Amino acid sequence: MWFPRLASDRVLRAHPIDGPFALTLRQANAERLYCLNPEAERQGLHREMPFADARAFCPALHSRPADPVGDARFLHVLRRWATRYCPWVGIEGDDGLVLDITGSAHLFGGEPMMLSDMRQRLNRAGLTARIGLGDTRGAAWALARFGEGRAETGQPLDTLTGLPVAALRLDGKTVIALQRLGLRTIGDLEGAARAPLARRFGLDLLLRLDQALGRQPEQIAPLADPPHYAARMSLPDPIGLFDDVMAGTSRLLDRLCARLKARETGARALRLTLRRVDQEALTVELRLAGPLRDAARILPLFERGVGEIDAGYGIDQMRLEATQVEPLPVHQISHMSSGRTDRLNDLISRIGTRIGLENVQRFLPADSHIPERGFIIAAAACSKPGGPWVALRPRPVRLFPPEPIAGTRPRPPERFRWRRISLTTARATGPERIAPEWWLPDENWRSGLRDYWHVETRQGRRLWLFYTPQNPGWFVQGEFA
Known part of the structure; x- marks a missing residue:
């Protein structure tokens, strides 16, 4: 089964175009035609033709960038579809399938009827296919x-x-x-x-x-x-006690973690399905902050969800599935380290089971000289601790929205009132001029430049002040520890 226009047919199925159409791919430092529809071929275009020449021959040519990775995924989808005809289906190159229909053709009324059914279904799907049958x-x-x-x-x-x-x-x-x-x-x-x-x-x-x-x-x-990470247990007698359900979950975890370890993967999301005797299914979802395959560390995380279920007249079947997995290679453990470097992930997972894993967040450094943009907030489970915070000048521990104070001169005021407190300047260090990032739509920074000063007061306050030259005025934005 050969698909001579697999790439273009895949795109045109989602976005139909009337007229000549071609996909382009950069090859040998030049854009060349990768796949064409029949209208483009009738215009005299062909594969690997320079795109500039193709546009000269056919000004009405529609084009889009090719996606070989997406084409490969689509071919795998067709492979799964082809298993309706026989169980032995393989990939043939980048645009073909090979099927061994020995012993299955009679299920469709013979080989001619099977081939006719293939062509009809592929034509309805908008795919160009050529089929060959041989011994x-x-x-x-x-x-x-x-x-x-x-x-x-x-x-x-x-x-x-x-x-x-x-x-x-x-x-x-x-x-x-x-x-x-x-x-x-x-x-x-x-x-x-x-x-x-x-x-x-x-x-x-x-x-x-x-x-x-x-x-x-x-x-x-x-x-x-693809590997399927799941384990199931059928019970001869229904159970309903918390300890019994946790004991069954422990057995399923041991089997599931053994499969994960054999493939050097770890679970990031787990689903425990409990079927009651009245055929109603109860599910307990568990999301982890990092890939994990240690049953002893995963089991306590199910306690909260299992404790909230209503067993009814009893549970007669249990199923545990890893719905999301990630690679977790084996690490060498030496006498200098026990290998337990993921206690933080365990803590995040425990807190996440109570308040939601997306609500556990961490601060990460960001590449920006604007004080308010020097960090980002990300979900702790989906990010790793960032590198060191790099700043050419010291930054205050506390940042807050700018608060105006009296003063119009470029030098910090000797005396000023802030938050109903009268302060006297003892020492001022600066200025540090910061220009706005014009490419970002930030209304607070559209006013222009800021000259920042580190001011120590006689009352013990260490404040971060800035002066706006374009519109003379002073503001307090932070406080040092």
């Missing part, structure tokens, strides 16, 4: 790309003999070299002497030929399903 993987690949159809059972050579040698999944250099020798089709290659071909092109050429004709086996390796 071997190589024959199916060749027919999908160079002659859509079905190979004769037991006689693949009769169907493939007229196809070009490129249908054998050979690289471009080998194809050109064979064509120069006059071997242009698979039939020509099959009729040539094998020994000279092996000496000149190696055994890979003959291996591809034998695989296509069924002389050499070639298996399909389906992609493995």
Whole structure:
């Protein structure tokens, strides 16, 4: 199953466009066409064509940047969809699927009916697909790309003999070299002497030929399903006591953490589902501040949620699932360290179970010379402690909105009144001029420059004052410890 326009079809399904359309990708320091729709190909455009030349040939060309990562994800979605026809489905390159339908075609009324169903469903989905069917993987690949159809059972050579040698999944250099020798089709290659071909092109050429004709086996390796981290327990008698539910949760945690440890992952979110005898399901959600797979540390975090559930007439089934996991590689523990460096995450998780994990926040340094923007507030569970706070001048411990005081001269006033307190300046250090960040929409800083002073008063207060030259006035914005 080959999708020659996988990338463009994926984009056009979400945003239909009438007229020529192409996706562009930067290759060899130039923008080139990556995938085109049929209208663009009819205008004479082709893949790997420079985008500037394409716009010159076709001024009405619509374009968008390509997303190979998104195309790969979409191909995996198609692989899961194709499992409706057979369980053995693998990825073939960047734009194809390979299916082993042995033993499953009769479920759709035979091979012709199965292929017809595939085409109809793909056409309704807006995808261009070419399907090849053969006794071997190589024959199916060749027919999908160079002659859509079905190979004769037991006689693949009769169907493939007229196809070009490129249908054998050979690289471009080998194809050109064979064509120069006059071997242009698979039939020509099959009729040539094998020994000279092996000496000149190696055994890979003959291996591809034998695989296509069924002389050499070639298996399909389906992609493995993603790991599923869950454990379930069915109880012979219903339970309802808090201690019994916690004991069952402990057993499920031991099994789940063993799976997490085997794959070197840790859980960030857990869901405990308790099914009552009346078929109603109760869930207990748990979010952790960091990846964790230690059952002894996770179990106490369930106590609050389990204590609030109503067991009714009893619980007869329990299921624990890790809904979000993250890599957690094994760390070497030496005699200098016990390896317990995540006690802060445990504390955040415990507090988060009570007030919500998003409500536990921390201050992080920010790259800004504006005092109010020198830090950001982030959720502690989704961030790590920042680096050291870098400031060219000392900053006050307390910051508050600017509070005006009397004074209009550039030097700090000798006497002033602040918060109903009369203060006398003993020593003033400054000024430190700070300009506004014009690219940020901050109304408080649109007034212009500020000259900051560190003022020590005779009454013991150490204040942070600033003066506005463009509109003479003094303000107090902070206080040092």
